[in-house]
Amino acid sequence: MQENYLAKWLNNELTDTELAEFKKSDEYASYIKIKEASSNLEAPAFNIDAAWNEHKNRRIVEESKTIQLKPYKRFLQLAAAVAVLLVASYFYLGTLDQSISTQYAENKEVILPDTSEVLLNAESSVSYSEKNWDKERNISLEGxxxxxxxxxxxxxxxxxxxxVAVLGTQFNVENRNNFFEVTCFEGLVRVxxxxxxxKLTAGTSFLVIDGKEIAVNGPENTAPSWINKESSFNSIPLSYVFNxxxxxxxVTVETKNIDTKQLFTGTFSNTNINLALQSISVPTQIQYTLEGNKVVFYAKNAE
Incomplete structure (x- = not known):
């Protein structure tokens, strides 16, 4: 993995191929955890400008010396902000004492302290506080x-x-880059x-793609298709299907001369790659090549 992947990831500058490679790294789950923690941080109330003015009023200095102190003031501001971030991150991450993740082509079952069950799909992670579970049943999800x-x-x-908030029910949550979907299979879910x-009742879904709410039909089955080793889509852009x-x-997917915004409806196997490729390529009338762990999808008229 290239050394600059982390910086590019933080700036949302990774290509699809680079992002796929970066997510395979052992450090990715830790980066996600720190990023989520940082997004929930709130610095304590502290007026550094007032404190600085009070400090200046205690001393009588020449104008030239005051000018020299301005860069130092900026340094103090930056140092204080970094210190707050590091300390808060340490204590916040310390409360999330349990973290479970999956890699590509992996599913995993998690039993929570109250016997609730979580089935993780590929490339997903959950974090929660086991010691505080009796007080607050809160869980963080990526994937x-x-x-x-x-x-x-x-x-x-x-x-x-x-x-997503519930009391006791069965539901599926998918939280990917620019893709958020919640499907209720039993009971009542509040999104x-x-x-x-x-509010979602059994048999209904809530979908957001690229920040836009999309009207979607409810599930036809009593559980998400990936539980049965299949991935199903109903009018979903091809880019998300490829992901x-x-x-x-x-595998790594590349595309050539394909409109990845075109909508796809269908199902592919999560265990048979050749059957999956046929399930995607035939209805969309696109071609593909498979070499090792790399698949290239391309239009029929592409050279």
Whole structure:
């Protein structure tokens, strides 16, 4: 992995290929955890300008010396901000004493302290506080997971796109880059997105793509298709289909002369890569080549 991947990732400058490679690294889960923690940090109230003025009033200095102190003031401001960030990150991350993640082509089952079940899809992670679980059933999610929540206190799933709150039910949450979908399979789910709450009953879904809410039909099955080793899509842009294909088959996908915004409806196998390739290419009338762990999709008229 190139040394500048982390910096490019923080600036959202990675290409799809670079991002896929970066997510395979052992450090990626830790980076996600720190990024989520930092986004929830709130610095304590402190007026550094007032403190600085008080310090200046205690001394009588010449104008030239005052000018020399200005860079030092900026340094103090930066140092204080960094110190707050580091200390708060340390204590915040310390509360999330449990973190479980999956790699490409991997699923994993997690049993929470109240016997609630979490099934993690490929390239996903959850974090929660085991010692505080009896007080607050809060869990942080990056990626996709299916939840079977034991009845009890409020159960909250936090993502960088929105939050999902329930008491006891079964639902699926997918939280990927510019993609947020919640599907209720049993009971009642409350989804909060952009400070707006939407209630989902069994058999209904909530979908946001690129910041836009999309009307979507509810699930036809009693559980998400990936539980049964398949990935299903209903009018979803090809770019997200390709991303899911990468995750499920642990390959790198490249495209050539293809409109990845075109909508795809269909299902592909998560265990048979050749069958999956046929399931994607035939209805979209695109070609592909498979060499090792790299797949190139291209238009028929592409050279």
């Amino acid at each position: 996709e997971a299916y939840f079977k929540v034991a009845k009890g206190k409020r159960f909250t799933v936090a993502t960088d796109n929105g939050t 909060t997105y952009n400070n707006k709450e939407t 899911e294909f990468q995750r499920q088959h642990n």
